[in-house]
Amino acid sequence: MRKKQNRPTGDDGLSPATSAGSPGLLVVISGPSGVGKGAVREALAASMPDLVYAVSATTREPRPGEVDGVHYHFLSGEEFRRRLDRGEFVEWANVYGHLYGTPGEPVYRLLREGRTVIMEKDVQGARTLRGVFPDGVFVFLLPPSVEELWRRQEGRATETEEGLAVRRQAVAAELAEVQWYDYAVVNDDLERAVAAVRAIITAERCRVRRVLSRWRMR
Ligand code: 5GP
Numbered sequence: 001m002r003k004k005q006n007r008p009t010g011d012d013g014l015s016p017a018t019s020a021g022s023p024g025l026l027v028v029i030s031g032p033s034g035v036g037k038g039a040v041r042e043a044l045a046a047s048m049p050d051l052v053y054a055v056s057a058t059t060r061e062p063r064p065g066e067v068d069g070v071h072y073h074f075l076s077g078e079e080f081r082r083r084l085d086r087g088e089f090v091e092w093a094n095v096y097g098h099l100y101g102t103p104g105e106p107v108y109r110l111l112r113e114g115r116t117v118i119m120e121k122d123v124q125g126a127r128t129l130r131g132v133f134p135d136g137v138f139v140f141l142l143p144p145s146v147e148e149l150w151r152r153q154e155g156r157a158t159e160t161e162e163g164l165a166v167r168r169q170a171v172a173a174e175l176a177e178v179q180w181y182d183y184a185v186v187n188d189d190l191e192r193a194v195a196a197v198r199a200i201i202t203a204e205r206c207r208v209r210r211v212l213s214r215w216r217m218r
Pocket of ligand 1: 030031032033037056057060091092093095096100101102120121122123124125126
């Protein structure tokens with residue numbers, strides 16, 4: 001994995017970006033490949049319809065069923081670089097051999113509007129975002145065990161042998177990053193994991209500073 005980050009700036013393009021004081025809530029979910037981030041996010045979206053998913057850009061090929069603009073913005077390497085050079089990504093990283101980046105403008109706008117924005121990032125991207133949005137909430141999804149994670153990864157029909165090997169190799173380094181996250185949720189049972197993340201979001205929305213910043217907006 002290789003990490004490189006664009007210099008973060010605020011949505012005015014001048015000031016260092018921060019969500020502190022912004023009325024919205026940023027929720028970043030990380031965890032090793034196969035832990036169930038997508039399933040948790042989809043189930044959350046069904047039960048918390050006011051969550052907004054921030055769509056990332058990637059240079060990887062779409063998997064069957066993935067829709068451009070919904071699951072990812074699927075870009076060529078050239079287009080990704082162009083957007084990177086224009087400073088459009090608030091973070092970007094090389095994950096498992098492909099480039100992934102978070103378009104900054106929609107995130108700043110939604111947070112300013114007081115929305116709860118949820119995103120899935122690898123550990124490198126999450127680290128960058130912690131620096132940019134210190135007020136964000138960072139949740140790490142853990143598998144019940146490493147053996148169970150291997151099993152889930154192998155059960156995924158979407159990866160090539162090579163892709164699987166790369167993802168498997170990254171697991172130990174990814175798990176070591178859990179230390180600095182705000183919350184860790186073990187995904188042993190989808191419903192329980194979703195309930196835990198929902199409780200985290202509900203509690204974080206009730207933090208006095210967030211309630212007051214929304215309340216002052218009225
Ligand atoms: P996948 O290719 O399986 O959809 O995602 C591979 C990894 O990239 C996952 O850990 C996912 O959370 C992460 N990822 C998705 N979008 C982004 C992004 O915009 N930035 C970063 N740093 N990681 C991302």
